[in-house]
Amino acid sequence: xxxxxxxxxxxxxxxxxxxxxxxxxxxxxxxxxxxxxxxxxxxxxxxxxxxxxxxxxxxxxxxxxxxxxxxxxxxxxxxxxxxxxxxxxxxxxxxxxxxxxxxxxxxxxxxxxxxxxxxxxxxxxxxxxxxxxxxxxxxxxxxxxxxxxxxxxxxxxxxxxxxxxxxxxxxxxxxxxxxxxxxxxxxxxxxxxxxxxxxxxxxxxxxxxxxxxxxxxxxxxxxxxxxxxxxxxxxxxxxxxxxxxxxxxxxxxxxxxxxxxxxxxxxxxxxxxxxxxxxxxxxxxxxxxxxxxxxxxxx
Amino acid sequence: xxxxxxxxxxxxxxxxxxxxxxxxxxxxxxxxxxxxxxxxxxxxxxxxxxxxxxxxxxxxxxxxxxxxxxxxxxxxxxxxxxxxxxxxxxxxxxxxxxxxxxxxxxxxxxxxxxxxxxxxxxxxxxxxxxxxxxxxxxxxxxxxxxxxxxxxxxxxxxxxxxxxxxxxxxxxxxxxxxxxxxxxxxxxxxxxxxxxxxxxxxxxxxxxxxxxxxxxxxxxxxxxxxxxxxxxxxxxxxxxxxxxxxxxxxxxxxxxxxxxxxxxxxxxxxxxxxxxxxxxxxxxxxxxxxxxxxxxxxx
DNA sequence: CATTCTTACGTACTGCGTAAGAATG
DNA sequence: CATTCTTACGCAGTACGTAAGAATG
Numbered sequence: 001x002x003x004x005x006x007x008x009x010x011x012x013x014x015x016x017x018x019x020x021x022x023x024x025x026x027x028x029x030x031x032x033x034x035x036x037x038x039x040x041x042x043x044x045x046x047x048x049x050x051x052x053x054x055x056x057x058x059x060x061x062x063x064x065x066x067x068x069x070x071x072x073x074x075x076x077x078x079x080x081x082x083x084x085x086x087x088x089x090x091x092x093x094x095x096x097x098x099x100x101x102x103x104x105x106x107x108x109x110x111x112x113x114x115x116x117x118x119x120x121x122x123x124x125x126x127x128x129x130x131x132x133x134x135x136x137x138x139x140x141x142x143x144x145x146x147x148x149x150x151x152x153x154x155x156x157x158x159x160x161x162x163x164x165x166x167x168x169x170x171x172x173x174x175x176x177x178x179x180x181x182x183x184x185x186x187x188x189x190x191x192x193x194x195x196x197x198x199x200x201x202x203x204x205x206x207x208x209x210x211x212x213x214x215x216x217x218x219x220x221x222x223x224x225x226x227x228x229x230x231x232x233x234x235x236x237x238x239x240x241x242x243x244x245x246x247x248x249x250x251x252x253x254x255x256x257x258x259x260x261x262x263x264x265x266x267x268x269x270x271x272x273x274x275x276x277x278x279x280x281x282x283x284x285x286x287x288x289x290x291x292x293x294x295x296x297x298x299x
Numbered sequence: 300x301x302x303x304x305x306x307x308x309x310x311x312x313x314x315x316x317x318x319x320x321x322x323x324x325x326x327x328x329x330x331x332x333x334x335x336x337x338x339x340x341x342x343x344x345x346x347x348x349x350x351x352x353x354x355x356x357x358x359x360x361x362x363x364x365x366x367x368x369x370x371x372x373x374x375x376x377x378x379x380x381x382x383x384x385x386x387x388x389x390x391x392x393x394x395x396x397x398x399x400x401x402x403x404x405x406x407x408x409x410x411x412x413x414x415x416x417x418x419x420x421x422x423x424x425x426x427x428x429x430x431x432x433x434x435x436x437x438x439x440x441x442x443x444x445x446x447x448x449x450x451x452x453x454x455x456x457x458x459x460x461x462x463x464x465x466x467x468x469x470x471x472x473x474x475x476x477x478x479x480x481x482x483x484x485x486x487x488x489x490x491x492x493x494x495x496x497x498x499x500x501x502x503x504x505x506x507x508x509x510x511x512x513x514x515x516x517x518x519x520x521x522x523x524x525x526x527x528x529x530x531x532x533x534x535x536x537x538x539x540x541x542x543x544x545x546x547x548x549x550x551x552x553x554x555x556x557x558x559x560x561x562x563x564x565x566x567x568x569x570x571x572x573x574x575x576x577x578x579x580x581x582x583x584x585x586x587x588x589x590x591x592x593x594x595x596x597x598x
Numbered sequence: 599c600a601t602t603c604t605t606a607c608g609t610a611c612t613g614c615g616t617a618a619g620a621a622t623g
Numbered sequence: 624c625a626t627t628c629t630t631a632c633g634c635a636g637t638a639c640g641t642a643a644g645a646a647t648g
Contacts, residue, residue, distance in 0.1 A: 001302070006377075052623070078342075078363065078367070084344045318603085330640075349602095352647050
């Protein structure tokens, strides 16, 4: 019996098909078949019943699953507790909300590559909802994103709050006083796509203020939104920390609003019994990066 | 990281040398070296410090040991709980007190080979003390023997009591009444060797009765002692069940003694976290055999 | 100098991917 | 007919044993 066989078994069970497990493990699907048939041969029992083109767990398979998962987590335990970080190698599929990609991500990558030079990060920058979906599907190991609701099937680590403010080009001649939602609504709004977390925050902000926004554009790319804002095409909600430079150079003006925009909490999420607990390592490093950068933003 | 590597590591640590682990695992010593250097390479830390020609655990090695042992026992857990017994294979080194070899052993072998056809038993019939030593050394997986004192490092399963009686040839003209130790001492005694459990029992029996025996012969083989007894060379303590036939055929006579000989409890002993928990399986089967045979001695 | 671990090397085998096949919805 | 698993086959890397070497008590 080999660890690889159990690993294949675990991922087939989690993802529901041999093919999905193969993709997840970066091996071909026939190889997954082979690992399972070897496992079954050595145990002397079938762990999957092949009904049609779908594989379901047999009774024995259901018994095996918790033990195999324990095996996987024990392996990772060994790697954590006794292995030299320099020699840990593997790939972490890291989903990143775009805002994070614009702030802490470079630090995180730097930190990972210094502490775990053998670890490769596969980045996927996407919108919040898509990231959760991919986490569930097992396509991602870890995601850095705003936590909307509790997801009991994942561990989460708090990363930090990000503060947003309405910003616009100085050419908009924004008055230097508190503005209410209805006043902000006089300018067209540049928004992140509906799948994003920020979209619903802004929608609520206007709704609660009894105003209706005029959407100038939806975009799935925050960086582009900032550019469009600088060009004077409308107002948008941007992270204040990130655009401090533009504000000081008078390329962007902050709109003082009442109520202010709520702070957005960001979290690292990962599967608790991750086959590679590199997922957890990266999540923890991410948390370190943000506390670090919040204490000393120049770093 | 592979299970084989951890297995080698565990056995080196238990037995204290690469060579001993190699013998234990039925592989060559260079192969053990290779497995360890691979393990160390993949963990990026040395688990043994090679001081002189002796290998001692490093700090990381000490951390690894409990995790590796847990891994081994988890593997065996899987084999037990989900594997088909017919497909379980391996070798169990079974130490057997000679008395057991003369009574339950054939049943045990039969039972093992019927339930676990893939399992090979390597029998080692020896005296009690030697069996304990070999268990400690890791040469044996399981031993069936009288339990003299508590051995906290082993699990034990009670097998049953065996009753002994003084026996002699009818040619000795044993009187048909209760004999005291001093009277038994008139005949020369045929004894199991000093390393045996029976030896000390008999020595105590005479001592407590205030008598001194005349030792005719010490032998490490109970079967031979029985033969010598039948030939009239002296008296000996033999298991009553086993020699019922000889008694009925008037080849042996039972000496009625006061006090009678104490019953001897037999136990199966094995390492708790045995790398192959086949050790535990065999111990349990042994227990089943004896209860079986005591309920129905014809089987 | 015997014991113990390491290194070197040849061989046999295992495990993977590609490609083709079978089954199913 | 697209999707999913199985089978067949060839190649490459792995893992073992033998043999020789180094170190030590």
